[in-house]
Amino acid sequence: MTQMTSTIPISEQTEAPWVLPNRGIIGMVCLIVAESAIFIIFVVAYIYYMGKSLSGPLPGQVLELPILGTICLLSSSFTVHDAVSALRKGNIRRCTLALAATILLGAIFLMTTAQEWYHLIHDVGLTIRTNLFGTTFYSLVGLHATHVVIGLMMLMIALGLTLGGRVTEAHSERLEVLSLYWHFVDGVWVVVFLVVYVLGR
Amino acid sequence: MANATPVLEAIDQTLEQHRRPPMEVVYEWVSTVDHKKIGLMYIAYALIFLVIAGLEAILIRIQLAVPNNHFVSPQVFNRLFTMHGTTMVFFVGMPILFGFGNYLVPLMIGARDMAFPRLNAFSFWISAFGGLLLYFSYLGGDGLYGAGSAPDVGWFAYAPLTAKVFSPGHSTDYWTLAILLSGIGTTGTAVNIVTTAICMRCKGMKMSRMPLFVWLMLVTSCMVFVAVSPLTAAQIMLTLDRYIGSHFFDTQAGGSAVLWMHFFWIFGHPEVYILVLPAFGFVNEIIPVFSRKAIFGYPAMVAASVGIGFISLSVWAHHMFTVGMGPAGNTLFVFSTMVISVPTGIKIFNWLATLWGGKILFTVPMMFCIAFLFQFLIAGLTGIMLSAAPFNWQLSASYFVIAHFHYVLVGAIVTALFGAFYYWYPKVTGRMMSDTLGKWHFWLFIIGFHLTFDFMHIPGLMGMPRRVYTYEAGRGWESWNLIVGIGALFQAAGVLIFVYNLVRSYYRGEIAGHDPWDAWTLEWATPSPPPSYNFAVEPTVGSRRPLWDLKHPEDPDSSYE
Numbered sequence: 156m157t158q159m160t161s162t163i164p165i166s167e168q169t170e171a172p173w174v175l176p177n178r179g180i181i182g183m184v185c186l187i188v189a190e191s192a193i194f195i196i197f198v199v200a201y202i203y204y205m206g207k208s209l210s211g212p213l214p215g216q217v218l219e220l221p222i223l224g225t226i227c228l229l230s231s232s233f234t235v236h237d238a239v240s241a242l243r244k245g246n247i248r249r250c251t252l253a254l255a256a257t258i259l260l261g262a263i264f265l266m267t268t269a270q271e272w273y274h275l276i277h278d279v280g281l282t283i284r285t286n287l288f289g290t291t292f293y294s295l296v297g298l299h300a301t302h303v304v305i306g307l308m309m310l311m312i313a314l315g316l317t318l319g320g321r322v323t324e325a326h327s328e329r330l331e332v333l334s335l336y337w338h339f340v341d342g343v344w345v346v347v348f349l350v351v352y353v354l355g356r
Numbered sequence: 357m358a359n360a361t362p363v364l365e366a367i368d369q370t371l372e373q374h375r376r377p378p379m380e381v382v383y384e385w386v387s388t389v390d391h392k393k394i395g396l397m398y399i400a401y402a403l404i405f406l407v408i409a410g411l412e413a414i415l416i417r418i419q420l421a422v423p424n425n426h427f428v429s430p431q432v433f434n435r436l437f438t439m440h441g442t443t444m445v446f447f448v449g450m451p452i453l454f455g456f457g458n459y460l461v462p463l464m465i466g467a468r469d470m471a472f473p474r475l476n477a478f479s480f481w482i483s484a485f486g487g488l489l490l491y492f493s494y495l496g497g498d499g500l501y502g503a504g505s506a507p508d509v510g511w512f513a514y515a516p517l518t519a520k521v522f523s524p525g526h527s528t529d530y531w532t533l534a535i536l537l538s539g540i541g542t543t544g545t546a547v548n549i550v551t552t553a554i555c556m557r558c559k560g561m562k563m564s565r566m567p568l569f570v571w572l573m574l575v576t577s578c579m580v581f582v583a584v585s586p587l588t589a590a591q592i593m594l595t596l597d598r599y600i601g602s603h604f605f606d607t608q609a610g611g612s613a614v615l616w617m618h619f620f621w622i623f624g625h626p627e628v629y630i631l632v633l634p635a636f637g638f639v640n641e642i643i644p645v646f647s648r649k650a651i652f653g654y655p656a657m658v659a660a661s662v663g664i665g666f667i668s669l670s671v672w673a674h675h676m677f678t679v680g681m682g683p684a685g686n687t688l689f690v691f692s693t694m695v696i697s698v699p700t701g702i703k704i705f706n707w708l709a710t711l712w713g714g715k716i717l718f719t720v721p722m723m724f725c726i727a728f729l730f731q732f733l734i735a736g737l738t739g740i741m742l743s744a745a746p747f748n749w750q751l752s753a754s755y756f757v758i759a760h761f762h763y764v765l766v767g768a769i770v771t772a773l774f775g776a777f778y779y780w781y782p783k784v785t786g787r788m789m790s791d792t793l794g795k796w797h798f799w800l801f802i803i804g805f806h807l808t809f810d811f812m813h814i815p816g817l818m819g820m821p822r823r824v825y826t827y828e829a830g831r832g833w834e835s836w837n838l839i840v841g842i843g844a845l846f847q848a849a850g851v852l853i854f855v856y857n858l859v860r861s862y863y864r865g866e867i868a869g870h871d872p873w874d875a876w877t878l879e880w881a882t883p884s885p886p887p888s889y890n891f892a893v894e895p896t897v898g899s900r901r902p903l904w905d906l907k908h909p910e911d912p913d914s915s916y917e
Contacts, residue, residue: 163881163895164902178471178555185547185581192585193592196619200593200604209610283602287610290602294593 179332187339190302194343197298198350201291205355208286214355217279224267225348228303231260232341235310235334243327247317250330254314257337261307268300292351299347302340309333389473390888391458394480396784398455401484402448403855408491409443410851412436414844417808421841423829430825434508437823439490441511442531445627446538447487449769453634454545456776457573459784461549463879463886464567466558466895471551475544483541486534493530507531510823512624513594515605515616520598529598532591539588546577546584553577558878560897567877567900568651569637571658575665576633582669583626590619614679621672628764629668633661635772636703639725642779643707645875646722647714650901650913653706660699660706667696677748686745693743700736704729719873720794724775727802731767738763738813753823756816762809766847774801774854781858782872786884787865793857797850804846811839876901 238253272293275281283293313333316322322330385393416436419427428436462470470476490507497505507527509517518528553566553574566574593604594616603609605616644651651657673681673689681689707729716722738760742748751757774797781789815833827833871880880903882890898914899905905912 162906163891163893164878164898164906165893165896173559175555175557178551181554182472182547182551185550188578189543189547189581189585192582193589196586196589196622197593200615203612203615204610207610283596283600287603290596290604290611294596294602294604298592 177328179329180335183332183335187335190339191343194295194298194346197291197295198346201295201350201355204287204291208288210286212279212281212285212288214288214292214351217275217281218352218356219271220352221267221271221348224264225344227260227267228264228341228344231257231264232338234260235337239327239331239334242322242324242330245324247322250322251314251317254310254317258307258310258314261303261310265300265303265307268296295347295351299340299343302343306333306337306340310337389469389477391462391470391473391476392784392886392888392890394476395455395457395459397484398451398458398480401487402452402455405443405447405487406452407851407855409440409448410848412440412443414848416440417841417844419826420824420837422838423827423834425826431508433825434510434823435506438507438510438531442490442507442535443487444765445511445631446535447483447490449631449765450538450542451483451487452773453576453631454542454549456638456773456780457549457576457634458545460780460879461552461570461573462556463882463890464570464877465553465556465561466878466891466897467552467556468890468894470548471556472548476548479541479544479548481541482544483538486537486541489530489537490534493527493534497525497527497530512617512620514620515594515611515613516607518594518598518616519606529595532594532598536588536591536595539584539591542580542584543588546580549573549577558891558895558897564655565897565900568640568654568657568661569634572633572637572640572661575661576630579626579630579633579665579668583623583630586619587623590616590623593619614676617676617679618673621675622669624675625672626668628761629664631769632764633664635728635769636661638772638776638779639707639728641875641877642721642725642775643710645779645873646717646719646725647711648717649710649714651706652709652712653702654900656702657706660702663699664696667692667699671696674743674748677745678752690743690745694740697736697740704733704736719778720789720791720798721775721779723795723798724771724778727798728768728771728775731763731771731805735760735763735767751816753821754816755820755822756813758822759809759812759816762812766805767809771801771805774798777854777858779873780879781861782865782868783879783884783886785862785865786868787861788868788872789857789861789865793853793860797853797857799850800846800853801850804843804848804850807843807846808840809843811836811843815840871903874907876904878902881906 234253234256238250238257241247241249241253281289281292283289310333313322313330385397388394415428416433419425419433419436458470458476462468493506495505497507505525505527507513507530509523509528509531513528513531516522518532553570557563557566593602596602597604597606597611603611605611605613607613640651640657670692671689673685674693677686677689738756742751742757742760778789778794781787815836818832818836820827820831820833820837868884870883873880878891878895878897879886881895895902897905899912899917901913905914
């Protein structure tokens with residue numbers, strides 16, 4: 156083969172339209188898979204240490220079902236979905252309202268967690284150092300709450316941009332990426348709720 | 357089907373290098389988001405750590421060369437093997453393979469950059485910071501307790517040795533944080549590579565036409581999500597234990613040391629495959645080019661890679677046969693470990709079938725690949741031996757295990773890596789590496805490798821445990837350990853020649869041209885070194901070997917698809 160000048164294969168023939176998936180969505184799916192693995196390890200630790208605490212208090216004695224927080228967080232999945240579909244249709248006003256509602260619901264959830272922790276630490280005297288229940292409970296619920304905080308911050312940025320008039324229909328795929336993350340945070344809560352508050356009690 | 361584009365001649369004139377002030381060059385590299393520059397920084401940083409961790413290995417071998425030796429103190433010896441293992445896995449193996457992935461994946465699929473260039477730069481710098489943090493422990497590890505300097509808990513850091521009570525000082529914290537950061541960086545890069553391979557392919561580059569190296573980087577990156585994340589989670593737990601007094605691995609409060617073992621090896625065993633799959637990728641690209649044949653059994657290769665990816669997630673507890681998991685657990689892990697040799701065997705047969713009847717050219721990269729084939733086979737065979745639980749009970753934590761996994765890591769991965777260096781160096785620098793020096797490197801390194809790791813099996817079979825500081829004379833271990841030490845020196849000489857070759861060829865090497873090996877994948881369609889935009893026009897491909905189609909319009913692959 157003689158040396159050729161720089162050559163790049165270019166085909167004249169036209170293939171079927173060349174469409175590839177949105178990279179934001181694929182990237183977020185990858186992140187969710189990686190984060191799920193982290194959560195699985197914390198859930199496994201929680202289940203593995205269930206009933207192995209050498210001293211009290213035990214979950215059955217001190218935990219109460221976080222009904223309000225759960226309802227708020229799960230319904231925020233619907234509002235964030237609504238925000239995305241409104242933006243896709245170009246309804247900026249509705250999108251803004253739905254985003255604000257999502258943030259409000261998420262904030263209520265965080266408040267209920269904060270109240271629960273205050274009660275446990277202040278009144279019951281259960282800290283992360285007390286026993287294996289404290290260790291696994293605070294780390295698992297805390298890891299989830301951290302994700303809620305991160306999600307809320309990103310939602311607030313999105314809301315700020317929407318209020319500033321910077322968001323148009325063209326950004327609906329980006330908001331969808333964020334909504335995927337928020338759905339994931341909700342899904343994790345379902346697992347945490349079942350493991351910690353239903354199975355663990 | 358395709359035609360050359362003379363317009364490129366004009367565009368590529370921008371490649372002319374001008375002398376610039378050094379600060380400007382430094383600024384360009386520090387602030388770059390170009391996947392090629394980031395890939396090269398990954399490789400350079402890994403090579404520096406390769407030399408450091410290699411020197412640590414040589415110190416270990418000097419200490420063990422003769423019985424009753426006191427070349428280093430026992431404390432220093434513990435630090436040496438911990439740092440050697442941690443550095444080699446997290447700060448040599450991972451970054452060098454992801455460096456190659458960064459450099460090559462976009463070029464091979466005809467993309468202009470990775471999917472997320474800024475995330476790419478972030479991942480690199482956070483990993484690099486992790487490595488620096490690990491070595492900063494030599495200065496900062498004393499902490500308030502004045503105890504310890506570098507980490508000395510072993511590379512898998514079993515609980516409860518890592519608890520604050522047993523490892524006071526900050527050395528273990530440096531270990532934890534370094535690995536946590538490297539894990540974050542690795543996950544970021546893996547997200548990037550998967551997204552790039554799925555979303556950035558050029559026109560016509562279907563998944564079924566992707567070069568096998570890209571496929572293997574894709575599988576490796578997917579494994580990173582599910583294998584590295586558990587380690588990140590376990591490191592978070594360990595940090596909580598050490599800093600705010602939680603009890604995950606605190607056996608005094610009911611915590612379990614075995615849980616750490618599970619968490620570590622859920623990461624630890626897939627990690628071996630995370631490291632070896634890119635090495636398979638190199639071999640998949642190099643062997644066909646120097647056999648002058650298309651790869652044999654492309655779909656089987658892809659299926660075997662994906663199969664290895666899945667099965668490797670279910671084998672971790674073969675590191676733990678001695679903890680007493682009971683017959684059911686043992687049987688499961690014996691079985692899954694033996695099953696993984698099936699897809700691996702498929703790969704070896706496919707490589708042999710590619711060589712079969714080919715017009716084999718014994719260039720330096722090809723020589724390394726042939727050595728890889730033999731050495732990887734032996735590494736796999738000792739792996740099957742160790743997968744049998746009763747055999748494993750006898751030899752767990754002996755030098756036989758050390759010899760086995762170094763056969764994989766050095767005999768397979770490092771050997772394939774050297775081949776990759778010789779193969780892609782002309783693309784990266786525009787110059788060929790010296791053939792003579794390459795052959796010296798090859799023979800010194802291979803002789804050294806076999807002296808070290810063939811003979812390391814024997815003291816293992818004779819009962820020499822890993823991590824011993826020294827040993828009594830008269831157990832029959834002395835001469836074997838001496839031979840192993842001499843082999844290490846041969847390997848070091850080989851690596852020195854390699855580094856010299858890298859530097860010398862950069863200035864004096866033959867000019868390579870854009871396609872010195874007459875290869876077939878898209879990276880060889882660009883000038884060497886490729887411009888920052890990679891492709892002046894977006895390529896279109898019609899088969900797995902686009903450049904073959906271009907060079908052989910009379911008989912293109914695309915006509916057979």
